[in-house]
């Protein structure tokens with residue numbers, strides 16, 4: 582049993598997750614598309630930015646609270662939607678949502694989750710949003726929206742970077758494909774993973790819990806639920822579909838997967854309330870730019886009317902500070918909390934959140950900022966090498 586409290590940073594939580602999980606499942610979390618260039622770049626790009634601290638500011642306490650999608654949050658980072666949390670730990674989405682709720686930050690439930698919209702709402706009273714895709718079967722998308730209204734979700738997030746599923750080659754090697762093609766060799770990786778195997782006694786909810794069993798091809802047994810959903814990604818979706826969605830959902834609408842100022846302007850024109858600058862954690866288009874580098878251009882294009890959430894590659898509090906200093910309203914994390922979940926269930930997620938909170942707080946004390954607002958308005962952030970270039974001139 583891993584003592585997650587001993588994991589003092591996200592990299593240590595990742596190591597603990599790797600140890601506990603059968604390797605096909607670990608690589609399903611950890612991997613990206615094609616050559617994984619974007620996956621690496623997402624984190625590496627933070628190293629191109631530096632923050633010049635202010636000294637003797639008398640800052641003794643840091644207020645990390647922020648507002649997002651109409652709610653007051655205790656933290657400037659939230660939980661991104663990720664599919665099938667049951668694969669990683671039997672606490673699944675409910676444990677993640679509870680941890681987010683205790684930290685008073687947003688939990689984003691994926692439409693590919695292994696827990697239902699209603700069960701998450703019942704388990705965690707904190708702020709939450711639901712992530713949808715605009716599926717070929719628009720009726721399916723509509724039903725999701727109706728269920729979110731009924732369950733009183735605070736916001737709806739539509740992911741637009743998944744015209745087709747990305748090419749994740751680690752999953753091809755391990756057999757974590759749709760349908761699964763686990764070989765004897767990959768199944769051997771489950772042997773000896775006692776803590777993960779013991780979780781099977783608690784529940785075996787390895788299913789896309791939000792899909793209605795009454796869908797025809799599922800009823801007739803013609804397709805597995807996973808094959809059915811995979812066929813539902815619709816490359817023909819366009820901005821008109823965002824307009825359509827807007828008509829059915831009146832609350833805060835977040836568009837996830839925007840990387841260019843032009844697309845951000847379109848989103849604003851169609852009534853989005855927020856944008857998640859995201860490349861799906863490097864799991865979709867390899868060669869897409871790192872989200873941190875997209876903030877200045879997008880903020881310039883949309884002004885202060887829309888909230889901007891930055892998601893991808895965040896592994897340190899310093900990364901959160903840099904994104905906020907560049908103009909993000911908040912950040913969002915995927916793998917950091919999944920490593921925590923995989924390492925130790927709900928307490929592991931709490932540990933991931935606590936690590937990033939403590940690192941962000943310490944950075945702000947060292948740099949002389951007492952609040953997210955003061956950081957956003959006063960931080961001196963610049964590209965690394967800026968000083969040298971000036972002195973060379």
Ligand SMILES: Cc1cc2nc3c(=O)[nH]c(=O)nc-3n(C[C@H](O)[C@H](O)[C@H](O)COP(=O)(O)O)c2cc1C
Pocket residue numbers: 609610611623661662663664691692693712740837859860861862863864892893894895913914915916917919
């Ligand atoms: C295992 C896994 C599953 C994911 N599933 C979804 C999903 O169902 N819907 C979605 O919009 N994004 C999904 N994402 C992307 C995350 O929401 C987020 O954009 C990404 O993880 C952020 O990058 P990070 O992991 O470096 O923090 C997934 C990411 C991972 C790692």
